[in-house]
Amino acid sequence: MSSSPRSRTSQTAIFALAVGAAIIGLSLVLVYFGINVLDEGADFISGLYPPIAVTTEGAQIRELYTVIFLIAVAIFIVVEGLIIWTVIRYRRKPGDDTLPPQTHGNNIAEMVWTVVPTIIVIFMFVISWQTLNVVDTASANPQTRIRALAGQFQWQFDYLSPDGTKVLYTELLPLVSLGGGMTVPAGRTVHLSLVSNDVIHAFYVPQFLFKRDVVPGHPNQFDFTVNESDAGQTFRGQCAELCGSGHSIMLFEVRALTGAEFDAWLADKVAKANATPAPPPSGGVGTTVKLSALGVKYEQTSISAPAGAPFRIEFENKDPSTPHNVAIHEGSPTGKAVFTGEVFPGVATKTYDVAALAAGPYAFVCTVHPTMTGTLTVQ
Amino acid sequence: MATTTLTPAASAYRTGLYAWLTTTDHKKIGIMYVINSFVFFFIAGLLALMVRTELVSPGLQFVTDQQYNELFSMHGTFMIFLFVIPMLAGFGNYVVPLQIGAPDMAFPRINALSFWMLPLAGVLLLLGFVTGGTAAAGWTSYAPLSEDRPLAATGYGQDLWIMALVLIGTSSILGAINFLVTIFKMRAPGMTLFRMPILVWTMLVTSVLVLMATPVITSALIMLFIDRNYGGSFFQPPNGDAILYQNIFWFYSHPAVYVMVLPAMGFVSEILPVFSRKPLFGYKAFVFATAAIGALGFSVWAHHMFTTGAVYLPFFSIMTFLIAIPTGVKMFNWIFTMWRGQLMLKTPLLFAIGFLSMFLIGGINGAFSAAVPVDFALHDTYWVVAHLHYVLFGGSVFGVMGALYYWFPKMTGRMMNETVGKAQFVLMFIGFNLTFFPMHELGLAGMPRRIADYASSTGWQDLNVVATVGGFTIAASMTLLLWNIFLSLRSGPPAGDDPWEANTLEWATSSPPPAYNFDHLPEIRSERPLFDLRHGRTAEH
Numbered sequence: 051m052s053s054s055p056r057s058r059t060s061q062t063a064i065f066a067l068a069v070g071a072a073i074i075g076l077s078l079v080l081v082y083f084g085i086n087v088l089d090e091g092a093d094f095i096s097g098l099y100p101p102i103a104v105t106t107e108g109a110q111i112r113e114l115y116t117v118i119f120l121i122a123v124a125i126f127i128v129v130e131g132l133i134i135w136t137v138i139r140y141r142r143k144p145g146d147d148t149l150p151p152q153t154h155g156n157n158i159a160e161m162v163w164t165v166v167p168t169i170i171v172i173f174m175f176v177i178s179w180q181t182l183n184v185v186d187t188a189s190a191n192p193q194t195r196i197r198a199l200a201g202q203f204q205w206q207f208d209y210l211s212p213d214g215t216k217v218l219y220t221e222l223l224p225l226v227s228l229g230g231g232m233t234v235p236a237g238r239t240v241h242l243s244l245v246s247n248d249v250i251h252a253f254y255v256p257q258f259l260f261k262r263d264v265v266p267g268h269p270n271q272f273d274f275t276v277n278e279s280d281a282g283q284t285f286r287g288q289c290a291e292l293c294g295s296g297h298s299i300m301l302f303e304v305r306a307l308t309g310a311e312f313d314a315w316l317a318d319k320v321a322k323a324n325a326t327p328a329p330p331p332s333g334g335v336g337t338t339v340k341l342s343a344l345g346v347k348y349e350q351t352s353i354s355a356p357a358g359a360p361f362r363i364e365f366e367n368k369d370p371s372t373p374h375n376v377a378i379h380e381g382s383p384t385g386k387a388v389f390t391g392e393v394f395p396g397v398a399t400k401t402y403d404v405a406a407l408a409a410g411p412y413a414f415v416c417t418v419h420p421t422m423t424g425t426l427t428v429q
Numbered sequence: 430m431a432t433t434t435l436t437p438a439a440s441a442y443r444t445g446l447y448a449w450l451t452t453t454d455h456k457k458i459g460i461m462y463v464i465n466s467f468v469f470f471f472i473a474g475l476l477a478l479m480v481r482t483e484l485v486s487p488g489l490q491f492v493t494d495q496q497y498n499e500l501f502s503m504h505g506t507f508m509i510f511l512f513v514i515p516m517l518a519g520f521g522n523y524v525v526p527l528q529i530g531a532p533d534m535a536f537p538r539i540n541a542l543s544f545w546m547l548p549l550a551g552v553l554l555l556l557g558f559v560t561g562g563t564a565a566a567g568w569t570s571y572a573p574l575s576e577d578r579p580l581a582a583t584g585y586g587q588d589l590w591i592m593a594l595v596l597i598g599t600s601s602i603l604g605a606i607n608f609l610v611t612i613f614k615m616r617a618p619g620m621t622l623f624r625m626p627i628l629v630w631t632m633l634v635t636s637v638l639v640l641m642a643t644p645v646i647t648s649a650l651i652m653l654f655i656d657r658n659y660g661g662s663f664f665q666p667p668n669g670d671a672i673l674y675q676n677i678f679w680f681y682s683h684p685a686v687y688v689m690v691l692p693a694m695g696f697v698s699e700i701l702p703v704f705s706r707k708p709l710f711g712y713k714a715f716v717f718a719t720a721a722i723g724a725l726g727f728s729v730w731a732h733h734m735f736t737t738g739a740v741y742l743p744f745f746s747i748m749t750f751l752i753a754i755p756t757g758v759k760m761f762n763w764i765f766t767m768w769r770g771q772l773m774l775k776t777p778l779l780f781a782i783g784f785l786s787m788f789l790i791g792g793i794n795g796a797f798s799a800a801v802p803v804d805f806a807l808h809d810t811y812w813v814v815a816h817l818h819y820v821l822f823g824g825s826v827f828g829v830m831g832a833l834y835y836w837f838p839k840m841t842g843r844m845m846n847e848t849v850g851k852a853q854f855v856l857m858f859i860g861f862n863l864t865f866f867p868m869h870e871l872g873l874a875g876m877p878r879r880i881a882d883y884a885s886s887t888g889w890q891d892l893n894v895v896a897t898v899g900g901f902t903i904a905a906s907m908t909l910l911l912w913n914i915f916l917s918l919r920s921g922p923p924a925g926d927d928p929w930e931a932n933t934l935e936w937a938t939s940s941p942p943p944a945y946n947f948d949h950l951p952e953i954r955s956e957r958p959l960f961d962l963r964h965g966r967t968a969e970h
Contacts, residue, residue: 062765069761097870100806109652111802118800122793132764133786140705142771149964150771155711159765160758167757171750171796178800179743185802186742248669252736252809256875259806266573266667270738290809290877292567294574295494297780298880346493347498348929372495 052313069132070166076124077170081117098231104280104306107185107273114181115259118174119384121352125170185260189273192241196232196313200244200251200264200289202395203296204371207232209316214241219319223302231287235312237278243271254290254379261290281308294374296395299418342366343374344397346419354427357409367396374416376402383415383423394416453537454944455526460840462519462827463833465548468511472555473507474904476500481900484893487885497881498565499586503554506590509689510597511551513825517692518604520832521632523840525608527935528626530617530953535610535878540605546600550593557586564590567879569682572664572674576656591654596886598643598650601688605636605643612636617934619953623716626691626933627709627954630716631695631847634723638684638691641727646681649674672739679730687726687820690788691719693828694759697781703761703931705770708957711762718755718762725752735804742801743766749799756792757918760785775929776850783858787823791816794869809879811907818865830857830910837914838928842940843921856906863899867892868881932957 098119103109140150196212197217205223210216223231234240244253244264254261262270289300307315337356342349343362349368355361367374375393379385392403406427416422449457480500483491492500534540557563561584566575575587608871612633616625625633653674655661656933662668702709709715728748731740763785772778794816798804807813830853838844876889883889927936936959940946951962 062768065768066761066765098873100873101875108806112807114800115797115806118797118803122796126789126793129760129764130786131790133782133789136764136767137772137774137782140767140770140772142773146771148771150706150769152708153710153765153769154708155714155762156765159761160711160714163758163761167754171753174796174800175747175750178746178802181800181802182742185805193768250571253876254809254877256806261736261805261808265671265737266738267670268672268737268739272738286875286882288875288877292498292571292574292879295498295565297498298494298882349946363762372493386796418489419493 062153062156063158063162066156066162069128070162073128074169076128077121080120080124100226100259100304103259104257104283104285105260105276107275108184108257109277109413110181111259112176117177121170121174141387147389186272188241188271189239191239192273193238194235194240195243196234196240197243197245198232198253198264200253200293200300202248202294203289203300204394205231205300205302209319214243219316219323221319231284231305233305233307233312233315234276235309236276236281236306238309238312239273241271242275243269245269249293250291251289251293251300252291253287255285255287257285258321259347263291276304276306278308281306281311290349296418299373299393337361338401339363340366341376341414341424342368343422344368346372346374346422348414348422348424351424352427352428353414353424355404355407357428358406360406361404363391363402363404364399365391366399367394369396372396373418374422375418376414377417378404378407378426379413379415381411381413381418383413385413388412390417448537448835453533453541455522455534455537455540456840456942456946459519459521459523462515462522462547465551466516466519467543469507469511469551470516471907473504473512474907476504476507478900478904480504481897483881484883485897486890486894487883489882492881494881495562495565498567498879499557499563501879502508502564502567502570503557506554506564506594507551508686508821509568510594511547511554512732513689513829514597514601514685515547516829517635517689517825518601520696520829521608521628521635521692522604522838524836524935525629525632525838525941526611526615527938527946528629529612529615529620529935530934530947530950531611531615532947535615536607540607541571543600543603543607546596550600552901553589553593553596555586557589560585560589562586567646570653571678572653572656572669572671573666575653576665583797588654588657590698591657592652595647595650598647601639602643605639608636608642617950617953623713624953624956627698627712627715627719628692630694631691632699634719635688635691638688638723638726642681642688645677649677649681654710672734672737675734675737676731679733680727683733684723684726685936686820687722689825691722693784693825693832694719695907696828696832696835697763698957699933700777700781700835701766702827702837703929704773704775704781705767706930707764707766707770708932708960710765710768711758712956714758715762718733718758721755722752727756732799732804735798735801746799746801750796753792753796753799760789760792771919775834776845776854777835777929779851779854780827780834783854784824784827784831787819787827787861789927791819791823794819807872809877810872811868811876811878814878815865815872816869818861818868822865828859829830830854833910835929836935837917837940838924839935839940841921842924843917844919844924844928845921847879849916853906853909853913856909857903860899860902860904860906861969863902864896865899867895867899871896927959930963932960934958 055361073252100112100115103112127403195214197208197210199206207221209215209219211218244262246264246266248266250265252261253264258274262272283306285305287302289297339353339355339361363376365376373393373395375391377391378385378389389404394400409428412426412428414424414426483497564570603900612629652663656663656665664671664674698709725748729745729752731745732749734740798807834845834850871889871892874889924940926939937951951958955961
C-alpha cells in the first residue's frame with residue numbers, strides 16, 4: 051500500500067509495452083520461420099490446416115491462411131498465457147486480506163493495446179486484399195467454359211463453346227454414388243458460371259479452398275486452374291448452402307484430366323450427343339414390379355421377381371422434395387449391393403432396369419434413408 | 430410458463446401465483462425472464478443433443494433429412510431469440526434499476542408486456558412441432574428456401590416462425606426504450622453518466638443497437654410473410670431479389686451478435702473488479718470501446734455474405750478487421766483488472782475467466798473469416814459453427830453462468846454451493862471445448878454445416894464422435910447447475926446484503942430487495958459507492 055503511485059503507473063505501462071512487443075515479436079518470428087517449417091512437416095497441427103490445394107488459386111489462399119494462422123497462434127499464446135499467468139500469480143493467498151493497489155488505468159497502456167492490434171489487423175487486411183485480387187479475378191480469355199446448374203438436389207454441367215454462347219454437351223449429374231460429375235482440363239483456366247432456378251445453393255470443393263453461392267436470379271462465376279500435376283485425380287464437392295431436405299446428398303465430383311485427354315473426352319461426348327439416341331434397352335425385360343414410397347416408407351414391404359431374367363422396377367416417389375431410390379442388396383440391407391437405382395426427389399416416378407438376379411432372398415433399401423427397407427424374393 | 434416457474438406454498442398459492450402473473454416489479458419480471466430463458470435453453474439444448482446424436486455415424490439413424498433440418502433450425506432460433514437475448518435482458522431488467530438506485534423501470538407495465546410476449550412467442554414456435562413441421566430453413570431462414578412451402582417442404586412452421594420473431598422483436602424494442610428512459614431519467618442523485626456501473630453502459634449501448642436494428646428485421650419478416658401467403662415477390666426472382674433478404678436480415682442479425690455479447694461483457698466487467706478487489710482497469714476506455722463496437726457493428730453485416738458474389742468485399746473486410754480493435758482493448762482492460770489484484774477464485778470469477786479465455790478464441794478465429802479469401806474456404810463449414818459457438822457459448826453463456834452465480838444470492842437471499850458450482854464450471858469448460866474445438870478441423874476438412882449425413886469415406890466420423898461426447902458432457906454440467914439451484918433454494922446459507930463485498934448499489938439493500946428497492950442510498954461519488962463506504966475515499970490514493 052505504501053509504494054508510490056508513480057512507480058505503479060510506469061510498471062503497468064512497461065508491462066503493457068512488453069505484452070504488445072511480445073505479440074508483434076512472436077508474430078514476426080512465427081511468420082518468418084513458420085511458413086517453411088509448417089509446409090515441410092509438423093504433422094501435429096495438420097488438423098488445423100486446410101487440405102493441400104489442387105488449384106493455383108487455392109494454393110494462394112492456403113498461403114494466406116498460413117500467415118493468418120501463425121499470427122493467430124502468436125496472439126493466442128501471449129494473451130491466453132497472460133490470463134493464466136495473472137490468475138495463478140495474483141490468486142489470493144489464505145489469510146491475506148490486504149487491499150491491492152487501486153489502479154484505475156493507464157493511458158500509455160491503453161495506447162499500446164490500441165495501436166498494436168491496429169497494426170496487426172491492418173496488416174492482415176492488406177495481405178488478404180492482395181490475395182483476393184489474385185484469386186478472384188476473371189481472366190480475359192478462359193480456355194474452357196463450363197456452366198453448373200444447381201437444383202434441388204442435383205447438379206448439371208454444361209460444357210460451352212469457347213465464346214460461351216453454345217452448349218456443346220450437357221451432363222446431368224446422377225448422384226455421386228453412381229460416379230460422375232464435372233470433368234476439367236488440368237493446367238487450363240476454367241471459367242465456371244453458376245446458375246440456379248430454385249433456391250440458393252453453393253458450389254464447394256474443399257480441395258479448391260473455395261466456394262461460391264449459386265443464387266437464383268443472380269448468375270455467379272469464378273475462374274480456376276487445376277494444377278497440371280493433379281491431372282488424373284478426382285476431388286469431392288458438395289452443396290454448401292442449406293437448400294432443403296436433400297442438402298446433404300447434393301454431391302458431385304470434379305475429375306481432372308490432362309488437356310489432351312480432356313479434348314478427346316469432350317469430342318467423344320459431343321459426337322455421341324449429336325448421334326441419334328440409342329433405343330432404350332428392351333427385349334428380355336418381361337416383368338415390371340411396382341413400388342412406391344410415402345412418408346419416408348415403402349408402401350410395399352415385400353415384392354417378388356423372377357430369377358435369371360432381367361426385370362423392371364417402376365418406382366413412384368410420393369414424398370414432395372424428399373429424395374429416395376431403390377437399392378437391392380443380397381440377403382439383408384447391409385449385404386452386398388447388386389443394384390443401386392438413381393436417387394430422385396418426389397413427386398416423380400422412375401423406371402429402373404435390373405439385370406438378372408440369382409434366386410434367393412434380397413433386401414431393398416433407400417440409399418438416402420437406411421430405415422426404409424423391404425424384402426425382395428427372387429424365385 | 431408461470432405455472433412451471435412457481436410452486437409457492439399451497440396455502441399462499443392463489444395470492445402468490447396471482448402476484449407473479451400480474452406483477453410490474455422489475456425484479457419479479459427479471460426473474461421470470463431468467464426462468465423463461467432457461468426453459469428454452471434446455472429445450473434448445475435437447476434439440477442440439479439430437480443433432481449431435483444423429484451425426485455420430487454416417488447414415489441416418491434417428492431422424493429424416495427434413496426432421497434434421499427442423500432440429501437445427503429450431504435449436505438456433507430458441508437459443509438466439511428465446512435464450513441468449515432475453516436472458517441478458519432479464520438480468521439487465523433485474524440489475525439495472527438497482528445499480529442506478531432507481532425504484533423500478535421507467536415503464537413498469539410496458540416492462541411486463543415485453544416479458545409476456547416471450548412465452549407466447551415460444552409457444553408459437555413449439556406449435557410447429559404439432560402442426561406438420563416447424564421452420565426448417567435454418568435460423569436464418571434464407572429466401573427463397575423459406576418462401577415457398579414446396580421448396581422447404583414445411584407446413585405452417587415457417588409462418589409461425591415469422592409471427593414469433595415479430596413478437597420477440599416487438600418485445601425487444603419495448604424493452605430497449607424502457608432501458609434507455611430508465612437509464613437517462615431515473616439515476617440516483619450523484620450518479621453521473623461516468624459513475625454508472627459498466628453493466629449499465631453495456632445495456633445502454635445494447636438498447637441503442639436493438640432500437641436501431643430490430644425494426645429492420647421486422648420489415649424483412651413481414652415481407653417474407655407477404656411473399657408466402659399473399660403472393661408477394663419481394664425475395665423471389667425474377668421480380669424479387671434473394672440477396673435483398675440477406676442484406677436486410679444481417680443488417681439486424683449482425684448487430685444482434687453484439688446485443689448477445691455486450692451485456693455478457695457487462696457481467697464480466699462487474700464480476701472481475703469485485704473478485705480482484707480492484708477497480709475496473711480503464712473505465713473510460715472501456716466505455717468508449719463499448720460505444721465503438723456498437724457503432725462499427727452496423728457496418729460489418731455483409732461479412733456473412735462474402736461468397737454470394739454480390740457485396741463490395743474490401744469495405745466489409747476492413748470494417749470487420751477494425752472491430753477487433755475495441756474488442757482487444759476490452760480484453761486487455763479485463764486482464765489488467767486482475768493484474769496485481771487479490772483474486773478470490775469463487776465460481777462467478779471462474780466463469781468470468783472462462784469467458785475471457787474462450788471469447789479470446791472466438792475473436793481470433795473470427796479474424797480468419799474477415800480475410801475474404803480464407804472465408805471462401807471456411808464459409809458455411811463447421812469452422813463457422815465453431816466460431817459462432819466460441820462467441821455465443823464461450824462468450825455469452827459463460828457470462829450468463831457467471832452472472833447467475835454472482836446475482837443468485839441477491840435474487841433469492843441464499844448462497845449457492847461453491848463445490849457444485851466449481852464442478853459445474855470444470856465440466857462445462859471441458860465439454861464445451863470437446864464439442865466445439867474439433868469443429869475447426871471438421872470445417873477445414875470440408876464438412877459443410879447443416880448436413881444431416883455424410884459418407885464414411887469423408888473421414889469426418891472420429892471428430893464428430895468427440896463433439897457428441899462433448900455435447901453430452903455439457904448436458905451433464907447443466908444437471909449440476911439444476912442440482913445446485915435446488916440445493917440452494919432448499920437449504921442454502923443466507924446471503925446477507927453483500928456476500929461478495931461488492932461495489933455497486935444493488936448490494937446496498939436487502940437480499941432479496943424489498944419492493945421499490947431502497948430505504949436510503951449511500952452517497953455516490955464514484956462508480957464504486959459501496960467500496961467508498963467500506964474503505965473511505967482515501968483508500969483510492
